Amino acid sequence: MYFKTIDFSKFSSIRVGTPIEVLMLERGDKIPNDRVIIGHANNLLVSPTPPPLMMLSKDYSFIDLEEDVLTVGCATPTGKLLSFTKKNDLAGFEFVSKLPGSIGGMLAMNAGVKSYEIFNIVDAIKIDGKWIDKREIEHGYRFAKLNGVATEARFRVKRGFSKELLDELLNLRSNQPKTPSAGSAFKNPEGDYAGRLIEAVGLKGVSKGDMQWSEVHANFLVNHGKGTFEEAKQLIDLAKERVLEQFGIELKEEVQIL
Ligand SMILES: Cc1cc2nc3c(=O)[nH]c(=O)nc-3n(C[C@H](O)[C@H](O)[C@H](O)COP(=O)(O)OP(=O)(O)OC[C@H]3O[C@@H](n4cnc5c(N)ncnc54)[C@H](O)[C@@H]3O)c2cc1C
Numbered sequence: 001m002y003f004k005t006i007d008f009s010k011f012s013s014i015r016v017g018t019p020i021e022v023l024m025l026e027r028g029d030k031i032p033n034d035r036v037i038i039g040h041a042n043n044l045l046v047s048p049t050p051p052p053l054m055m056l057s058k059d060y061s062f063i064d065l066e067e068d069v070l071t072v073g074c075a076t077p078t079g080k081l082l083s084f085t086k087k088n089d090l091a092g093f094e095f096v097s098k099l100p101g102s103i104g105g106m107l108a109m110n111a112g113v114k115s116y117e118i119f120n121i122v123d124a125i126k127i128d129g130k131w132i133d134k135r136e137i138e139h140g141y142r143f144a145k146l147n148g149v150a151t152e153a154r155f156r157v158k159r160g161f162s163k164e165l166l167d168e169l170l171n172l173r174s175n176q177p178k179t180p181s182a183g184s185a186f187k188n189p190e191g192d193y194a195g196r197l198i199e200a201v202g203l204k205g206v207s208k209g210d211m212q213w214s215e216v217h218a219n220f221l222v223n224h225g226k227g228t229f230e231e232a233k234q235l236i237d238l239a240k241e242r243v244l245e246q247f248g249i250e251l252k253e254e255v256q257i258l
Contacts, residue, residue: 001029006055012041013100014182014255015223016211016232018048025149027059031128036258037149039105040077043182043256047229050258056104060151065090070155074104091160092121098169103153109254110144113169119144126152142187142254177214179222185236186219186251194251195219201242208234221255233257 004024008017023035035054038044060075063084070090072081078096081103085093095116099106106118107125119139124131128148138145186194198204198218205215211227213235214220221232240251 001025002057004055008041008044008046012044012046012182013180014045014221014227014232015180016227016229017046020046020050020053023052023054024057025054025060026057031149031151037104038258039074039102039108040100042099042101043105043109043111043254045182045229045232045255045257047233047258053258054149056102056149056151060104065157068157070157072103072153072155074102074107074150074152076103077101078103078106085157086161086166089159089161090157091162092155092157094162094165095169097166098172104150107150107153108144108146109142110139111142113172121155122153123156124154125150126154175217177216177220177222179214179220179224181214181220181222182255184219184254185221186239187254189249189251192249193219197243197247197249197251198239201239201246203235203239203242206235206238211235213239 002024003021005019006022007019009015025031032054035052038053038055056075058075060073062073063076063081064071065088078099078101081093082096095113098113099111110117110119112118119134122134124133127146127150188194195218198213203213204218206213208231209227210224211231212222212224214222221235243249243251
């Protein structure tokens, strides 16, 4: 293991943060239990004083296919997995084309698009060195209780990469802003949409400094340049406060605040 200084104002998809020392885990290292694991920071808002952080090194970026069993290291970028499944004509992974990040981050968030989610296709996850069947892991809409560091995931695969499904997903009418963000800021409450609620309480387009509730999609907190953690947090708290006050609904963050 070794330390690496990561500047979250460049590394995170929302471009917010400061340089922080992160412990990089290599193969064979004992996994510490006093640090928070991060992936590729596409769903993170990192404060200037986060808890101690760790990350999987490139050792955990690999893909092995043996007959119908695909084993993927959790530092593998989703783009690499998509290319591999396309090249090897494997079905079921087309939706990862819409999800920036690592396989570890996808598993922890049970990331997905429409009805496609990673827990629909994963079989088992190696967590803190032990393979665990997915049926033993509590999971649901945008969460999975991994209770540890996922280092590898196993999928039973079928042939038949669908170019049609890929194109359909890529061509979904995208109402997502192109400005840096961490994806959806809040989970959709049951039977409603966080974006609709944020808009209804008058926050669509509202800014603090360079951070803004996007004019394109109100559930995206976007950074127009030099946005800070404090500004982002103020907008998040304001949305939660107003939605609770006006609708009695408690919005829950999808973005992970560290
Ligand atoms: C423009 C944009 C669009 C997006 N659209 C979608 C979408 O449509 N659907 C969707 O579901 N998501 C979406 N996201 C969010 C993001 O793509 C996913 O959450 C992704 O899975 C995050 O992966 P990551 O590696 O960046 O994880 P990070 O953001 O680094 O971490 C996310 C969480 O995973 C945990 N984690 C990371 N690695 C591990 C590990 N190895 N073991 C255990 N826990 C781990 C972290 O502790 C953290 O809680 C979007 C993001 C962006 C920027």
